[in-house]
Amino acid sequence: MPxxxxxxxxxxxxxxxxxxxELVIPTTDGEKLSAYYIRGPRGNRNSDITVLMFHGxxxxxxxxxxxxxxxxxxxxCNVFMLEYRGYGLSTGEPDESGLYLDAQTALDYLRNRAETSNHKLVVYGQSLGGAVGIKLVAKNQKNGDIAGLVLENTFLSMRKLIPSVIPPARYFTLLCHQVWPSESLISSISVPTLFLSGLQDEIVPPHHMRQLYELSTAPKIWKPLPxxxxxxSVVEEGYFESIADFITSVTGDEKMPRPEKL
Incomplete structure (x- = not known):
């Protein structure tokens, strides 16, 4: 159990x-996923934006x-928080194919829900959630409703991560046999992407994030968090300001800023 x-x-x-x-959303393979849909201020200029949030x-x-x-x-904006199978109040046991199905279930729910069917969506993933988000966006970006992807402290692939974090590999014990091939998927993503990298990350070596950034061919921003x-990383100066500026740039009339360099 995670x-x-x-x-x-x-x-x-x-x-x-x-x-x-507080929602319970069924999956096509019979699981029930817990979720929160949180509304921002009604009538706000960003009330037609929903952030789809995948946690670590x-x-x-x-x-x-x-x-x-x-x-x-x-x-x-609004925030939709999905609980993966086997976590929190969701049923089932987690594995790579199951978590991906959960992510697709969440996206389909937002697309089919009357209130959010016309929303601009921003996928936000932390650590494992970043791998979930990369895979989801790679498959679904052609629909045009995903405006941006925010990644924080995620990894190239599970197999490349494990040798770097033993003995802390226990953090990912249940998922060690999974692949999560983010490094092979990131170059296929054309959706603007924000990379938030904690430079003192003791679980995912920061060079994983930097390599993902370099492999990305999308409009992109590199935000190091020293x-x-x-x-x-979420408490570092500029974290939420960077997300706010990024979402404004990808959902409004402004052009994406030029990528930042180290």
């Missing part, structure tokens, strides 16, 4: 969030509610 996956799941109301829905290996969606709240505060480790 670390902390089945612990109590905090609810949005515990963080002062009032306009939200540890914990559950409830532990990422402070991040969702910050995104809403900075951008005024003091950020694997779990603290």
């Amino acid at each position: 670390p902390n996956a089945r612990t109590e799941v905090p609810r949005p109301s515990q963080f002062g969030i009032k306009d939200f829905e 290996n540890a914990g559950n969606i409830g532990h990422r509610l402070p991040i969702a709240r910050m995104i809403i505060n900075f951008i005024g 003091g950020g480790d694997h779990n603290s």
